[in-house]
Amino acid sequence: TVYFFMGVFLDTDLLLLMILFSYVSSALSSPLYSSCRLQGQFHLNGIHKAGDVVLGGLFEMNFFSTHPDLSFTSEPQQPTCHGFDVVGFRLTQTMAFATEEINRNSNLLPNVTLGYSVYDNCNTLGIGFRAALSLASGLEEQVTLHKTCVGTPPVLGIVGDSSSTRSIAISTVLGLYRVPMVSYFSTCSCLSDRQKFPSFFRTIPSDAFQVRAMIQILKYFGWTWAGLLISDDDYGLHAARSFQTDLGPSGGGCLAYTEILPWSHNPAELRRIVDVMKKSTARVVIVFAHEGHMIDLMEEVVIQNVTGLQWMASEAWTSASVLQTPHLMPYLGGTLGIAIRRGEIPGLREFLLQIHPDLHHNNSYGNNMVNQFWEYTFKCRFAPPPAGWVEAGGALCTGQENLENVETEFLDISNLRPEYNVYKAVYALAYALDEMLQCEPGRGPFSGHSCGNLQGLEPWQLVYYLQKVNFTTPFGDQVSFDENGDVLPIYDIMNWLWLPDGRIKVQNVGEVKKSAFKGEELTLDEDKIFWNFESKEPPRSVCSESCPPGTRMARKKGKPECCFDCILCSEGKISNSTDSMECISCPVDFWSSPQRDHCVPKKIDFLSYHEPLGICLTTTSLLGTIICAVVLGIFIFHRKTPIVRANNSELSFQLLFSLKLCFLCSLLFIGHPRLWTCQLRHAAFGISFVLCVSCILVKTMVVLAVFKASKPGGEASLKWFGALQQRGTVFTLTCIQAAICTAWLVSSSPTPHKNTQYHNDKIVYECVVGSTVGFAVLLGYIGLLAILSFLLAFLARNLPDNFNEAKLITFSMLVFCAVWVAFVPAYISSPGKYADAVEVFAILASSFGLLVALFGPKCYIILMRPERNTKKAIMGRGTSKS
Structure with missing residues (x-):
């Protein structure tokens, strides 16, 4: 409080400042103000492990939350989370695994033990924000002045969040205190704004690069005419802006239409959007939305039997298994999608097999989340069942169940994508901390050439070193951040293969990446791509066919840039390339050929002996x-x-x-x-x-x-x-x-x-x-x-x-x-x-x-x-x- 008032009245009269200081000092000496209390304490689901340095984490371990009625006649109750998310829980365990692996590594952070404090955001902005504030400020309900703070300390950095919208909100506040936040799944290009988000980093490429990757695929196959469907959120709206900017005339393509998919199931709006798709001549449809949008959209696509389209998927639904069904393959077969880089994390499966609820000891894993996982996996309950539950086929958990005997998505590590990003995010924070602790006193980067140390470590000091991180994962990928906090981008290109026996396989057919020396590179194995067309060839998707040499492009009035007529060059002018915007004049001694595609020497005319x-x-x-x-x-x-x-x-x-x-x-x-x-x-x-x-x-x-x-x-x-x-x-x-x-x-x-x-x-x-x-x-x-x-x-x-x-x-x-x-x-x-x-x-x-x-x-x-x-x-x- 004293600091606040001193900041406000810094430029006022010195006498007024002294009076104010005297008043505050006397007030603090009274029993009523002997301690400061938090406005409230949040009850959050989480997993914790103590350490010399604690890293925070925000993960979606439940699908949704329910909120009590806000009558304000009694103390408001906090929301509760429901719908266990096995993938989110696996991400949590990946962070725990990476932390323990770093603690076992004698070359990285020697003599320093990393701990973690991970919370469930319940896929809700409010809960995720509560968790972030708790991580940044600690959980102690009461802090006594002039005494050493005890209890769960604030974290040094946070791994998360998975949603761009939540990351924007959380990083806006954390950025005020320069608390580093490394996201593993937030892709909105708006987060690259260093003025608004000075301490935000991410190990997943931004949507801007995802858009450029898609545009490179469009260019590769000559698709200059495409439709765009987006979600009505930061993820979709920023992607639409990037497409309109990067796919314009200089990008070599146009958008035939841009439609926003409704959040709630709206049959009339979906029917209108599908009608637009049917009437358009664009054969390629880019969908920059979440899998929930695609589920609603595909219902209407099936009803109207809209086939013959080449779908391009953003990373949000490229791997959505709910869409990979025989019912939808006649429509979605051959989809090309951008997917997060798949990686390998040796030892992760063995670590996951060790997760076990201890019913007799309240250790770090004996918490609500582990119990939910156990109940989800073995279809049992720890609490006594309600009347009739056992008769309905349920059972009580014994704690002796064996994970190895169960086929579960949780143990499937063959397709580690967001997990790989979590792994890289933890290691990025660890390498930054290690670099900071290796600083030689008197040669540091901070004021007075000082260095950071564990006793007085500040989050903003870690931001400085995090910006300079550069390491290579065991899988062989280089990790470093540019001036905007974006990682060197790399994406896998996936193709939805519909096998003759009816099975569906999503296979990797290439990659697009950006290196520090070669720039953006696209690699495609065309022989592996499955095309869901009778010709088994890539479709043509252009508004107007390319203008051959000898012609120039003339835009059609009121149409996009990709819709044009091909006009033959006038006499004396040529165009020697495809899709020329202008015809160039031949030199003085040359004239255009009949095809107007090259200049030929002019005929020499004089009174000849031969005519x-x-x-x-x-x-x-x-x-x-x-x-x-x-x-x-x-x-x-x-x-x-x-x-x-x-x-x-x-x-x-x-x-x-x-x-x-x-x-x-x-x-x-x-x-x-x-x-x-x-x-x-x-x-x-x-x-x-x-x-x-x-x-x-x-x-x-x-x-x-x-x-x-x-x-x-x-x-x-x-x-x-x-x-x-x-x-x-x-x-x-x-x-x-x-x-x-x-x-x-x-x-x-x-x-x-x-x-x-x-x-x-x-x-x-x-x-x-x-x-x-x-x-x-x-x-x-x-x-x-x-x-x-x-x-x-x-x-x-x-x-x-x-x-x-x-x-x-x-x-x-x-x-x-x-x-x-x-x-x-x-x-x-x-x-x-x-x-x-x-x-x-x-x-x-x-x-x-x-x-x-x-x-x-x-x-x-x-x-x-x-x-x-x-x-x-x-x-x-x-x-x-x-």
Whole structure:
């Protein structure tokens, strides 16, 4: 009381504190306050054994309790427990066995005797809470001040409880005093919160890991669509939260439905839940509930005959023998469940056989619980039977019954699971205590580098060492706790096997565990798994089938993440894995395959020698070159004839040579564009055509000069158009074009370019002109010379010669200009290789136009009408044409 008031008024005025202390001191000196009494003492069923250090235990040794009426007209009576639980009693004896085994071990806690104080929680929160408070504070009804406390001391640590709900309530209070509590069966993930439960530990994995273990099984079999049934308590609700978090989009699965199973038998609600299961497309049903829920649920499942489901069991009902009946196997056969790790405890059976009620000596085992066990096992009574009980077949216990002669679940140690956790919990507390007692004075972890000792041992000191426990059980399992008090998790995976003879066997088909180095590992022996389907294969349970490579997932509006449509990737994008969320774009030089599952190099598109268009243009170009060569040969062979000599044979030969170059330069526009072809094609084209048009221009000027010289006083004009002047003029005009080309190539040279704008699925190789101005000047210069030639020839079209060269030049220039005027818009509007084809076509068309217009009539006369190849016929003045 003094400490309480000092804590409350710690920051108040010192005078007020002194007055209060004086008052309390005087009050305590009075006889009325010479001792402090407990509010009440709980009457609990338990088993006790004295020791230097006492460990507490909370176990379910009875199924239920009954409470008296609370009228508050007299002192309330305490609840009584009923329904002996043989499994809970075996857990109690496992703790007693572990304690005695540690006491016999000279290497663990030498010179220290462990005792225990174990209570029955009757599967009731109120009784379990009473027991925990009794363990933490002691049982003495009266404690006299200033005297050494005697009687049953408080425990140093507690093994328990079996229920998450009870552990939450009890550990919340015990955590205030930092009393360590090591649970063997509480799995709620909420207990991992170190802020709320600072001294809670457990040797069973939390539900969070159990959920992850189930999710790993779902992933292993490709089950992305499952239903979830949970109990309406901490166990089920926290599991549902974990499933919704871990099984979401990143976890690779979805819950088709989540239903809460009612605590009390509610046929209407159960019928609704089973209807949901029937209508759902999910073939896998996860049940995170207790076996009582499953019993009620299976009644409705049998009524509606719901088969074809793959059940997944949480550890709460994986081993429930009440469900493993031939009546339920058509529905529950093949169940996969998560079970607590099975272990082996050598010597436990021999220890259990020693349990015997001593009717003559009140030793530690001679208590109510041992008597209940004896009555349960041998169907007898220690108390005198009521009237008629013996006649009904009962008998009195003699105490001489032999356990070895009885087949009982109590002695079946072939499937030790929660017992193994109890065993590990006791040893964890023992190892922590042993480590604390080995502390060297002056080198301890507590304030002032002090150590804990048996005389002044505090529970919070044990918590420090319990956090660092690390040992290996005789069965080979490592036991250590993480920062949240959770043990390194390991679960067995069980399968309900329905044998052909009708027998039922629950067999181990794998395990899932987490190690400090390898993380979570799942091991499954698929050959041992029994599937309760006609195919004897794992079922398919998906909302939507997986999207193959080449498609992406598109969620269905208003549906869970696992329900989606598969959309084919658009052109230029691929997905190369199953269930891709997005399609990825191919690199610039690649395109998607027809299946959209990988990128392929884009087709290269250019004016090729191998395609029909390229072949036609190449053939035409070579044909034009050959014709020029043939015409040149004809002119050379007939060079002394009047028609050749009259048409300025030297310029004709130069013109034929330039036309041949024009035909050949078109070949540079065909084939794979390279830097040298891009640079050469326009330069060769420009120079060749300027050479050609220059010859025509000079030829036209010579015709006009000759005509002018034929008139009186015109002889002087011929001196400006001699052979040397003609060659010089052609050379000068051509050099101007060469200079334009050189400037263009130096300033902004044409280069090959990969164009992806015309077609998405192919790369168009083309030559970009570089400088548009340079290209325009090149064409403009050719056009200028052509127009000038056309105008001069047009002026000389009516000369009086019989064979008027000017008319032919006029017609040829008309064709030339028409072709190139049409070329410009066609070239600009044509994409890729077709722009090159248009330019080649313009070159060939204009070249053929000049060749045919200028040399066609002459070749016709030379070859077909030689009688007209005379000077008289050519001059033809005043002579009618024949």
